[in-house]
Amino acid sequence: MLRKVLFVVVALAVAAGVLAQTQTAPPRAASPAGTAAAQVGGKYVEGARGPSYQGGKWIEVIYGRPILRQRTNIFGTGADYGKAVNAGSPVWRAGANQTTRLKTEVPLVFDGKTLPGGEYSVFVELKPGAWTLIFSGWPAQEKYDPNNKAALWGSYGYTPDRDVLRTPMKVSTLPYSMDQFTIAFVDITADGGKLAMMWETTMAVAAFKVGS
16 A cells, blocks of 8 residues: 555656646747858878867858748749748848857858958848848847847848848759758868758858868
8 A cells, every 4th residue: 555655656746847847948949049060171180099180160150940830932932032031121131030140260252252250140132043142240139139229130120231241142942842941061171162051942052262
């Protein structure tokens, strides 16, 4: 009998703990934060424990990753192209929530134009088959504040006067559908690579070289 009572007490305690955890756990973000990173310019050096990558410089993108959730034709067509994801802004934030940010420890050369090392806000001007990647000097808000006009949340309030570099992106159609928006570095070498953005069946790519 005592054994049964103890079992019931333990079971109730476990259930109460699970319920409390469920009630106090914060809701999961609808568009989780993500990063894309690459190291360039370094080389592998033999050491006592084998080769190690040395001298590399980091390039990183921090962004929000929206999910389709069964939506289709997310970018739209014709005169409405891009309007759904822009949500009233002149350009797309290239993600969700906070402004997408790129940090680079080295200069990057896009289409013959140099982006100095530093930190930038990232936007995309969307037109059918013709995306333009924008690196901007606009600061980004950490938390949404409609009264803060000195920094942006997403692309709301964006103006082109602080653009540092604009470069065309090559747009193509994927043979599958990407459910979650993804930014990735592809075809990376020591001297450069490509910055790719993929969502639904659209992929846009901007090639770059490592500057000096």
